Amino acid sequence: MKTEIGIKQEHLAEVAHSLGKILADEFVLYTKTRKAHWCVTGPDFHSKHLFFEAQYQQLEEMVDEVAERIRTLGHFPPATLKEFLALTHLTEQTREKNDAAGFIKELLSDHQSILIHLRENIDGYAKAFHDAGTSDYITGLMEQHEKMAWMLRAHLE
Template identity: 80%
Template sequence: MQANIGIEQKHLAAVSHSLGKIMADEFLLYTKTRKAHWCVTGSDFHSKHIFFESQYQQLEEIIDGLAERIRTLGHFPPATLKEFLALTHLTEMTREKNDGTGFIKDLLHDHESILIHLRENINHYGTALHDAGTSDYITGLMEIHEKMAWMLRAHLE
């Protein structure tokens, strides 16, 4: 059954597809953060291990929220690794050294990349696609990423 929530079906499809791309980015960042949690080494292992865990838990909530938003709009979210890799604009992490600083720099770069993408699309959802709800949702998501990026950046100062 189609969602009848005051937004044209073509706009619901466009928003859902766009959110699927964001979800793919989030899933790849989640996976990379999990890798950092599992693979970090060094004298600061314990603190970084716990820090990365808190970050991937936040990303897990973001992913679930995006999937639920897409379902609210009457569509199905991407849900396979193949779909995520096809939709994401991020790259998989390939590291030879498993130091905390290296992981933090990589993850910070991805958070900032996601932030730029979110900022570029906030107004598009509200104006061109007539979906103020998703525009508001993306604003909240952007604020979460800003805080997560700040936490990563603080480790580098």
């Protein structure tokens, strides 16, 4: 059944595709954060283990919300690791050392990369695709990443 919400079908498809890329980024970042939770070592293990757990739990909710936004627009989200890796602009971790500072720097870099991407596209949803709802949604998503990045950055100061 067609989604009739006042947005042209071709615009819904373009927004859904764009959100699919965001979903891929979110899922890759979620996976990397979960890895940090599982693999962190060092004298601050316990506190960082709990810190990364709180972050991946927040990202897990964000992943689900992005996928549901795509469904709200009448499309199906990418949902396989192969699709996520093809769509993401993030890279998988290549470091060998499992220290907290290394994980934090890499995760912070990914959050900042996602923030830049989101910020560059907020206006386009409203202006080019006439989808103020997704523009507003992306603004909220951006704010969550800003706070998560701040929390990571604070560990490095």
